[in-house]
Amino acid sequence: MSKVTMTVNGRKMAAEVEGRTLLSGFLREGLELTGTHVGCDTSQCGACVVLVNGQAVKSCTAFAADLEGAEVTTVEGMANPDGSLGNIQQAFQDYHGLQCGYCTPGMVMSTAALLADNPKPTEEEVRHYLEGNICRCTGYQNIVRAVMAASGQDVGALAAE
Amino acid sequence: MYNFDFVKPGSVADAVAALAGEEAQPLSGGQTLIPSMKARLNAPGSLVSLTGIPELVGVCREGDTLVIGAATTHAQVARDAAGDFPGLAALAGQIGDPAVRNKGTIGGSLANNDPSACYPAAALGTGATIVTDRREIAADDYFQGMFTTALEEGEIITSVRLPIPQASAYAKFVQPASRFALTAAFVARYASGVRVAITGASENGVFRWAEAEAALSSDFSANALDGLAHSAHEMIADLHGTAAYRAHLVGVMTRRAVAAAGS
Ligand SMILES: Cc1cc2nc3c(=O)[nH]c(=O)nc-3n(C[C@H](O)[C@H](O)[C@H](O)COP(=O)(O)OP(=O)(O)OC[C@H]3O[C@@H](n4cnc5c(N)ncnc54)[C@H](O)[C@@H]3O)c2cc1C
Ligand code: FES
Ligand code: FES
Numbered sequence: 001m002s003k004v005t006m007t008v009n010g011r012k013m014a015a016e017v018e019g020r021t022l023l024s025g026f027l028r029e030g031l032e033l034t035g036t037h038v039g040c041d042t043s044q045c046g047a048c049v050v051l052v053n054g055q056a057v058k059s060c061t062a063f064a065a066d067l068e069g070a071e072v073t074t075v076e077g078m079a080n081p082d083g084s085l086g087n088i089q090q091a092f093q094d095y096h097g098l099q100c101g102y103c104t105p106g107m108v109m110s111t112a113a114l115l116a117d118n119p120k121p122t123e124e125e126v127r128h129y130l131e132g133n134i135c136r137c138t139g140y141q142n143i144v145r146a147v148m149a150a151s152g153q154d155v156g157a158l159a160a161e
Numbered sequence: 162m163y164n165f166d167f168v169k170p171g172s173v174a175d176a177v178a179a180l181a182g183e184e185a186q187p188l189s190g191g192q193t194l195i196p197s198m199k200a201r202l203n204a205p206g207s208l209v210s211l212t213g214i215p216e217l218v219g220v221c222r223e224g225d226t227l228v229i230g231a232a233t234t235h236a237q238v239a240r241d242a243a244g245d246f247p248g249l250a251a252l253a254g255q256i257g258d259p260a261v262r263n264k265g266t267i268g269g270s271l272a273n274n275d276p277s278a279c280y281p282a283a284a285l286g287t288g289a290t291i292v293t294d295r296r297e298i299a300a301d302d303y304f305q306g307m308f309t310t311a312l313e314e315g316e317i318i319t320s321v322r323l324p325i326p327q328a329s330a331y332a333k334f335v336q337p338a339s340r341f342a343l344t345a346a347f348v349a350r351y352a353s354g355v356r357v358a359i360t361g362a363s364e365n366g367v368f369r370w371a372e373a374e375a376a377l378s379s380d381f382s383a384n385a386l387d388g389l390a391h392s393a394h395e396m397i398a399d400l401h402g403t404a405a406y407r408a409h410l411v412g413v414m415t416r417r418a419v420a421a422a423g424s
Contacts, residue, residue, distance in 0.1 A: 019167035043196045046260060055263040058187050061195045065167045132258025
């Protein structure tokens, strides 16, 4: 076991890890930040996506020990300082961008990465960027609407499919 | 996953020394190695991370060659190669999904040599040189069949040197569940002739399509491939497509790549 320290949602946090401890395990078990979900654990679904140094990363496919000193943002870090839902989270609620909610933390974090890079994406760019985030419930239409709304764009213009 | 010792050296020399240990294996982006360790297809005694070695990261032009550090991510190649070698940048930008591209690296991809991976097509299609800690290997000698390369035990790729073509493009028929190539073609035009590399199709991994190279070297247009078909011999057959289907795609994707490369 060795100690790994990261800045998680703006706070320095440490936990004991083994070589094989994944970033997802470090967050969920080490730091008890269970907002990050593990869907497939085979690098396919994107439910576990968090931001590492500002970039979307599958936390089930990274070793904690390899990320000593990294800055990590999880879905817990997306809320406003007063605890109310942040802009992206609120848009997912307003536009019914979730049903069971299992994929949602990854969707929200991928959306945060997309909008940081491309603040006003087209619908096509949103669909393309979210390729690695799989949702079993929603059929994606409302997820795309939520992302468009979170970017401050007119959602009424999106055709219902 | 079985446990292992984790080490993160800061230089190539320290990494090579660490890899001399029993059952040691390099870890780059982990986008292939971590899933295979979870499946217990791979159980190294120690992992030597290559992600803390600054000399292994970066994209830089040296004359007519683009030099890419082995631990450079797909996302960085998509961004930093766009000006000098747009065909390669576009290929890197089509690998997997954004999160895979933020971690996965060119060195890891070439070391793994998955028969459906994208970078092997670019390396073979440009006649790249694979630079390791101990030698330089021509792409034509490097790829030796599915998941098989010229790398020796403990040898690491440090960089890849790709001759920049006059025109190039990668045309990928995506297998939508895995996002790897069902079949894809990389076409590169040089003053000395045209190279065509095909991935995703053959049981022997990435390969050059010699007949198409000859036809395109005298006339670089999709029409030059009229009447040319690849044989289905030793093509991959699985639930996603038969050997004949993949052989057909070889022609279709090569034509698309030529059209996209322009002149
Ligand atoms: C969902 C998903 C989709 C994907 N889609 C695609 C796709 O469309 N196209 C594609 O080409 N790939 C795809 N990949 C694979 C991805 O590109 C991997 O990043 C890549 O194949 C391996 O690179 P890595 O840096 O992650 O290597 P790792 O997983 O760290 O290592 C892979 C292997 O290479 C060895 N290795 C690593 N670096 C070196 C080095 N410098 N020298 C010697 N050996 C080394 C390791 O020991 C290991 O055996 C996908 C992966 C996932 C999870
Ligand atoms: S849990 Fe990480 S990609 Fe599915
Ligand atoms: S809301 Fe259930 S998986 Fe997306």
